[in-house]
Amino acid sequence: MAPQFTLYSHKMGPNGWKVAQVLCELGLEYETVMKEFGDGENGMKTPEFEAINPNGRIPALVDHSNGDLTLWESGAIILYLVKKYDPEHKLYPADISEQAIVDTWFFYQMTGFGPYLGQAVWFTLFHPDRIPSATDRYVAETHRNLKVLTGRLESEGSNGWLALGKMTIADLSFLQWVRFLYKININIEKDYPTVFAWKEKMLSREAIQKSTVGEVW
Template sequence: MSHGKQFTFYTHKMGPNGWKVAFVLEELGLSYESVYLDINGGEHKRPPFTDINPNGRIPALVDHHNGDFAIWESGAIILYLVDKYDTEKRISVADEKERYHLIQWLFFQMSGQGPYFGQAFWFMRYHPEKVPSAVERYQKEILRVFSVLDGVLAKALGGYLVGGKPTVADLSFVPWNNAAMRYALQGLEGVDIPKQYPAFYAWHQKLVEREHVKKLLALQAKFAQEAGL
């Protein structure tokens, strides 16, 4: 089968986990076609998508220049992309120890940031019953993650997580952090992110001003506006 783009990228217009992969594709200058699945219609839970990802979640990626190789789970996709296509180490690292630190932060993003931030949004917006204790728990987890990042970034070379430069370790945190600061912490008394977590806030601002990140966040905001969010 002939494909105009190197990759077919299965994602969702609002899902944070898809956007972090899109950041990497853009940063590496790779050509891809985004297929935005209809989550409300259950398109992600049936073939042909489940033939690619049996877990029925976004994102997933097919590399047409590598025998239609398919891969899912955002962290695995990111590692595949930098291992295979970031030969100049623009957003990854060459040193072995630094590489494991990069993987460490990717794992923390996937296990310590994404699920907790996602639960905050679930209980704030979508859970059929109001559960204030659950909202409080996950908002506190957001602030705990901010605190962990702030403490590390305050001492880190260049103000980045690994190697003294922006890498996929940093970029992977952007979508959920952005969503949390815009929505999940709104109205929470006594929270001032720039003052309480200055290293974290400065790091986040540098990342969202990157050309490709800024471009994709603007596209996401457009989708959100169209959806009335």
Template sequence: MSHGKQFTLYSHYGGPNGWKVAHVLDELKLTYETVYLKFDKQEQKGPEFTKLNPNGRIPALVDHHNNDFVIWESDAIILYVADKYDKEKRISAANEAEKYQIIQWLFFQASGQGPYYGQFFWFFKYHPEKFPSAIDRYKDEILRIFGVLENVLSKQQWLVGNKMTIADLSFVVWNFAAVGAIKDYKGEFDLEKEFPRMAAWHAKLEALPSVKKAIDARTALVKQQ
């Protein structure tokens, strides 16, 4: 079976994790087609998708240039893509030490940023009952993680080495969503005032054509729903 694009990305129009993968694919100028699963129809739990990802969560990526190799979990996907296709090491490690530092940040993103931010969104926006203690707990975790990033970025321009890598790209879409949600919750939130180094780093990432493309596409898709 022939494919016009190198990859098929299974994603969701609103879910941040699929867009993380899109950032990396676009940054490396790799061609892909996105299939947006309909969560209201539970397509992510259906047999067609769980053949690809038994966990029934987005994203999953199929590499048609590698015998239709399938990989899921967003940070595992971007590690795979960078390792295999970033031949010039534009956004991946230049040496072994940097490789493990990138993996360190991807673990932190996957175990800290994503789950805490996701729980905040759930309890603040979607849970049928309001639990202020839960909302405040996860709001405080968002601010704590902002603080971790602020501390590191006060000493260096990027998370690893002296260039942007997939470690930086893994954070941007969740931070983009979180800043807006914190503003909605608190009524007022000045990221540049409270976390100036993190805000400057985030602004540089948002300005990248690869990231801007995804943000614009996501915004348009959300408006269509």
């Protein structure tokens, strides 16, 4: 039987892997189509893929059981999955106030932690010119955000999770991004041991491992 979902992803793109991890945590069957950067035959900047995601980026998800509904943007995809396919509220609560707490940390990853870390990686590794002021700014902001995560994970009642004292989509949204920190020479085991312990706890989960976790360059 064909999988229910087709996930378009990239072997190193953290946003694709966090969708895969949510799918696995919910026990949903999917197949992954790995895309490449650029406008080559398998690229994200081709008319064929831009018909799926007009922004020409991963991830994108097609739900074949719901009229081939096609979604893009990782946050929108994940919220769709938990609202439609998480009736037991394993990853996303039913109560609207609790949803707001989860959403706060979930959107913080997408609007704060992820963009700062992404820019830090870009200016450290890929920008054609060395711009120390830009690199230093984004690395410093990543350190600041790691202190925010540490404070939350160590707060009273957190139970070592970001929201509601249990694992939610908030935690899943951060995991793959945290795994890239070594690329900007941040050693979280040494400098942010609470975040490191949280990461290892996440990676030990059977569903996370089933997602094949994702490559880290």
